[in-house]
Amino acid sequence: MQSATQSPPSHARARHGVITSPAIGYQQVRDANPAPRLHSGTPSEYRDGVSSSVGKKTARVVAGEVVREIAFEGLQRLPSEAELLKRFPVSRPTLREALRILEMYGVISLKPGPGGGAIVNEVASYQFANSSSLYFHLMQLTLRDLMATRMRLEPLMARLAAERVAQGDLSADMTDTDGNLTLSEGDIHLSVARLSGDPILVLVAQALRDIFSDKSSMERVRKDLATNVTPPHELIEKAVRSGAANDAERLMREHLTDYVAKLEQSYPNLLDEVIDWT
Numbered sequence: 001m002q003s004a005t006q007s008p009p010s011h012a013r014a015r016h017g018v019i020t021s022p023a024i025g026y027q028q029v030r031d032a033n034p035a036p037r038l039h040s041g042t043p044s045e046y047r048d049g050v051s052s053s054v055g056k057k058t059a060r061v062v063a064g065e066v067v068r069e070i071a072f073e074g075l076q077r078l079p080s081e082a083e084l085l086k087r088f089p090v091s092r093p094t095l096r097e098a099l100r101i102l103e104m105y106g107v108i109s110l111k112p113g114p115g116g117g118a119i120v121n122e123v124a125s126y127q128f129a130n131s132s133s134l135y136f137h138l139m140q141l142t143l144r145d146l147m148a149t150r151m152r153l154e155p156l157m158a159r160l161a162a163e164r165v166a167q168g169d170l171s172a173d174m175t176d177t178d179g180n181l182t183l184s185e186g187d188i189h190l191s192v193a194r195l196s197g198d199p200i201l202v203l204v205a206q207a208l209r210d211i212f213s214d215k216s217s218m219e220r221v222r223k224d225l226a227t228n229v230t231p232p233h234e235l236i237e238k239a240v241r242s243g244a245a246n247d248a249e250r251l252m253r254e255h256l257t258d259y260v261a262k263l264e265q266s267y268p269n270l271l272d273e274v275i276d277w278t
């Protein structure tokens with residue numbers, strides 16, 4: 001799965017786990033469905049109620065409006081609190097509650113002090129992974145469940161990746177100056193996900209992988225099994241590069257099946273562990 005050199009600690013992986021927007025058309029979608037301009041009045045939802053439950057509801061509504069603003073304007077940093085209060089006519093506590101909601105979801109990071117403020121985070125799989133793992137935990141899902149889903153998703157993504165290569169359907173950020181396919185160094189799983197061209201699949205697949213890797217025991221597991229993954233990774237890469245969709249799908253399935261079998265053998269109880277929300 002991951003090679004030994006691809007095992008940064010989880011906080012570092014989070015930084016590296018940023019999903020760069022794949023080639024398919026967020027921009028077109030946005031253009032086709034222009035969001036209505038905001039702040040053209042005082043929506044009744046913004047009016048702060050006296051009761052805290054109304055206040056909370058309002059904070060959630062404001063949080064939603066801020067998300068719309070971030071997405072529409074491509075904001076990297078939110079305006080000052082004073083500016084936000086002008087845009088959203090709510091009380092200061094309600095605005096702060098809205099920002100806390102966004103911070104909790106990993107949409108923004110609140111930095112105190114001069115030069116601080118609300119920094120907009122790039123959408124990253126770890127945020128999605130963090131939320132997902134909460135529900136997985138509540139559902140008592142295990143690492144085996146998670147691997148079963150990966151074994152369904154990743155062969156499909158390998159096929160999609162190879163098909164895109166075969167069709168020459170690659171964006172500039174997927175190729176070097178000579179038009180050759182560039183793959184993430186040492187990580188065919190990440191490359192396949194990005195090449196699949198389906199941003200939702202990428203997010204889900206990356207999150208599943210993040211959750212799997214975040215188990216602390218995985219560090220030990222990776223070291224043990226890392227030496228075995230290079231040959232299958234190379235075969236998958238070769239199939240993807242040559243646009244051989246059937247081979248890419250089959251090889252990815254075989255690789256994951258083999259990996260799970262090795263895990264079962266070396267760590268008999270590991271796959272039955274319930275996924276932790278941490």
Ligand SMILES: [Zn+2]
Pocket residue numbers: 001002189229233255
């Ligand atoms: Zn692998």
